[in-house]
Amino acid sequence: MTPHPTLASLGWTPEFQRQIDPSELETLTPARVTGVHRARLSVLTEDGAAELTLPPDLPAGDVAVGDWVLADPATGRAARLLDRHSRIFRRAAGDASREQLIVANVDAVFITTSCSEEFNEARLERYLALCHAGGVPPVFVLTKIDRCEDPDAYMDRLRAIGPKVPAVAVNAKSADAVGALGPWCGPGQTVAFLGMSGVGKSTLASALTGLALETGEVREDDMKGHHTTTAREMLAIPGGGWLIDTPGMRELRLTDMAEGIDEAFAEIAGLAADCRFRDCTHGPEPGCAVQAAVKAGQIDAGRVERWKKLRSEDAEHTASALDRKRKGKSLSKLVKQAKRIKRGG
Numbered sequence: 001m002t003p004h005p006t007l008a009s010l011g012w013t014p015e016f017q018r019q020i021d022p023s024e025l026e027t028l029t030p031a032r033v034t035g036v037h038r039a040r041l042s043v044l045t046e047d048g049a050a051e052l053t054l055p056p057d058l059p060a061g062d063v064a065v066g067d068w069v070l071a072d073p074a075t076g077r078a079a080r081l082l083d084r085h086s087r088i089f090r091r092a093a094g095d096a097s098r099e100q101l102i103v104a105n106v107d108a109v110f111i112t113t114s115c116s117e118e119f120n121e122a123r124l125e126r127y128l129a130l131c132h133a134g135g136v137p138p139v140f141v142l143t144k145i146d147r148c149e150d151p152d153a154y155m156d157r158l159r160a161i162g163p164k165v166p167a168v169a170v171n172a173k174s175a176d177a178v179g180a181l182g183p184w185c186g187p188g189q190t191v192a193f194l195g196m197s198g199v200g201k202s203t204l205a206s207a208l209t210g211l212a213l214e215t216g217e218v219r220e221d222d223m224k225g226h227h228t229t230t231a232r233e234m235l236a237i238p239g240g241g242w243l244i245d246t247p248g249m250r251e252l253r254l255t256d257m258a259e260g261i262d263e264a265f266a267e268i269a270g271l272a273a274d275c276r277f278r279d280c281t282h283g284p285e286p287g288c289a290v291q292a293a294v295k296a297g298q299i300d301a302g303r304v305e306r307w308k309k310l311r312s313e314d315a316e317h318t319a320s321a322l323d324r325k326r327k328g329k330s331l332s333k334l335v336k337q338a339k340r341i342k343r344g345g
């Protein structure tokens with residue numbers, strides 16, 4: 001039988017403690033969300049796994065795996081949602097101003113890529129932007145180094161797009177892989193994987209958790225039997241941490257992401273502040289600090305082009321979503337008017 005977890009081992013920190021009044025703890029219990037269902041949450045508390053109902057003012061869409069709630073054991077309800085320190089989100093369909101939460105309270109995201117044709121700067125920069133937008137520290141994980149002549153060349157390319165992002169190189173199938181990810185998977189730490197299909201995420205996730213995850217399934221038995229600390233979407237890492245592996249995380253598409261772009265391209269965004277014109281397109285106009293830096297060989301021209309492309313895509317995305325929203329509003333106005341006319345009002 002697995003011993004019951006402590007709050008700290010579940011990822012509870014002083015940051016969450018500060019959000020609650022000590023008197024609240026007389027009746028309420030902190031609980032980590034391990035599954036979000038239509039009207040119900042699966043959680044882990046110091047007493048083990050439990051199911052909570054949702055209060056009317058807390059829709060399931062506002063809660064994500066990884067969140068902390070205060071549970072009321074008397075009613076079996078989630079009484080209150082605590083502020084999260086990080087999240088992965090995408091834009092809600094049709095409304096770019098609304099966030100659709102994917103996961104919450106993640107301490108590190110492993111942006112996973114391999115030493116192969118799949119390696120793509122533009123895509124990795126998008127993943128970085130997604131992490132920055134949600135306040136999640138990224139870590140680069142380069143896989144398949146055993147199949148490559150010169151993994152260092154790939155490491156150099158990673159350093160070029162994220163000089164401050166920690167990077168590790170592994171053979172995901174070797175016994176050392178778990179140790180390489182260890183620094184981010186200590187007690188109470190929560191991690192998740194991002195990356196294209198086939199780069200080795202499942203291989204690494206299986207190695208970390210000791211579960212056979214290749215099939216994307218965890219047997220029902222494991223839920224009821226001995227592994228009471230293991231939920232399907234938040235998996236215990238022996239020796240401490242937690243791996244969040246939700247369908248939402250797996251299905252995250254790169255076109256969904258927003259913001260975080262200027263942080264992923266900090267050195268370029270910083271220069272743009274020095275352009276002569278405030279609305280500089282960083283193209284042919286005079287006094288462009290970005291183009292000047294390219295000419296001086298201080299920044300990479302390809303990277304500037306990718307930055308511009310991401311920013312224009314982002315602007316387009318936001319504009320079209322706003323447009324749809326406006327159209328939706330005017331349509332509902334028309335419908336209301338029509339109803340009024342019908343009623344003779």
Ligand SMILES: Nc1nc2c(ncn2[C@@H]2O[C@H](COP(=O)(O)OP(=O)(O)OP(=O)(O)O)[C@@H](O)[C@H]2O)c(=O)[nH]1
Binds near residue numbers: 144145200
């Ligand atoms: N030689 C070698 N093979 C690897 C490495 N990482 C992954 N593989 C193999 O590559 C294939 C795909 O790995 P997965 O772990 O399933 O990749 P994934 O990212 O989970 O892919 P999806 O499940 O489709 O998202 C498997 O056959 C792995 O055994 C590595 O570092 N070295």
Ligand SMILES: [Zn+2]
Binds near residue numbers: 272275290
């Ligand atoms: Zn400029």
